[in-house]
Amino acid sequence: MSRRLLSQYAADQLLQGNNDIITQLAAYIIDHHMQKHIDQLVGDIEYELAARGHVLASVTSATALSSELNAAISSTIAARSKAERVELTSHIDAALIGGIVIETPTYRIDRSVATRLKKLQTEL
Amino acid sequence: MLEHLYIIAATETGAEGQAGLFEALGIDAQLIIVQVISFLILFLLLRKFVYPALIKAIDDRKASIEESARAAEEAKSAAETAEANTEKEFAKAKAEAADIVALAQKEASAIMEDAEKRAEKRADHMIASAEARLEQDVNEAREKLKAEMVGLVARATEIVLSEKVDSKTDTALIKKALEEVR
Numbered sequence: 001m002s003r004r005l006l007s008q009y010a011a012d013q014l015l016q017g018n019n020d021i022i023t024q025l026a027a028y029i030i031d032h033h034m035q036k037h038i039d040q041l042v043g044d045i046e047y048e049l050a051a052r053g054h055v056l057a058s059v060t061s062a063t064a065l066s067s068e069l070n071a072a073i074s075s076t077i078a079a080r081s082k083a084e085r086v087e088l089t090s091h092i093d094a095a096l097i098g099g100i101v102i103e104t105p106t107y108r109i110d111r112s113v114a115t116r117l118k119k120l121q122t123e124l
Numbered sequence: 125m126l127e128h129l130y131i132i133a134a135t136e137t138g139a140e141g142q143a144g145l146f147e148a149l150g151i152d153a154q155l156i157i158v159q160v161i162s163f164l165i166l167f168l169l170l171r172k173f174v175y176p177a178l179i180k181a182i183d184d185r186k187a188s189i190e191e192s193a194r195a196a197e198e199a200k201s202a203a204e205t206a207e208a209n210t211e212k213e214f215a216k217a218k219a220e221a222a223d224i225v226a227l228a229q230k231e232a233s234a235i236m237e238d239a240e241k242r243a244e245k246r247a248d249h250m251i252a253s254a255e256a257r258l259e260q261d262v263n264e265a266r267e268k269l270k271a272e273m274v275g276l277v278a279r280a281t282e283i284v285l286s287e288k289v290d291s292k293t294d295t296a297l298i299k300k301a302l303e304e305v306r
Binding site: 076 | 270285286294305
């Protein structure tokens with residue numbers, strides 16, 4: 001089975017609530033010696049989920065975000081990705097100084113102060 | 125033999141009785157006859173034995189002299205020709221030597237000129253290269269200084285912002301970012 005078909009099948013099963021697919025998928029990966037492709041496979045599954053209206057997004061900020069901001073971020077991602085459901089995973093990175101970095105399977109938005117400073121430095 | 129001829133002649137003359145006329149004229153007829161005969165005999169002998177050899181010797185000598193003269197003439201002519209040829213060759217060699225000297229001078233002049241041009245070109249190239257290198261070094265130093273300055277400014281800004289960006293400011297920044305990407 002190709003990686004694409006595998007990720008499509010896993011995405012469908014996850015959306016149907018079949019969480020056992022994770023265990024089955026792990027067994028399949030070990031059985032077929034696909035351990036080195038596991039990151040790509042996870043990325044493919046996230047992409048397939050996003051294509052089906054379920055976006056898994058990672059948000060990184062310098063400080064912890066309030067629930068209000070998390071909701072606003074989810075709303076923004078849902079509007080931009082035309083997604084029905086958005087799942088956020090938050091990360092804290094003080095090196096960003098301020099702002100946020102949003103990563104989804106299909107795009108990456110970097111509005112951090114650190115990146116702006118770096119761009120400014122490059123332009124100068 | 126000649127004495128016998130004189131006796132015979134004297135006998136003959138007395139017999140014919142003509143001695144008185146020749147004697148009156150003071151001419152010894154017998155003697156004349158004997159002399160004529162002697163002359164003829166001598167002439168015949170000379171003609172027979174001496175003249176041919178003499179004439180041959182003279183002819184040979186004449187031919188030898190003529191041959192020598194001709195040879196001398198030829199030698200003179202050859203000498204003149206050789207001298208003329210020598211003069212001609214000398215003039216030709218002189219002209220060729222002059223041409224060679226002129227060509228050598230021309231080539232030497234061309235070589236000198238070429239060497240001067242090359243030296244001048246090389247000097248220009250070295251000067252241009254040095255100037256370019258200097259300019260490059262200056263530009264590199266300038267860029268390096270600029271990068272260091274920008275780095276310092278960025279670092280200073282980063283430090284200042286780290287202190288200045290509080291939760292409120294950060295929230296405002298995030299909201300603004302969300303509005304931009306929506």
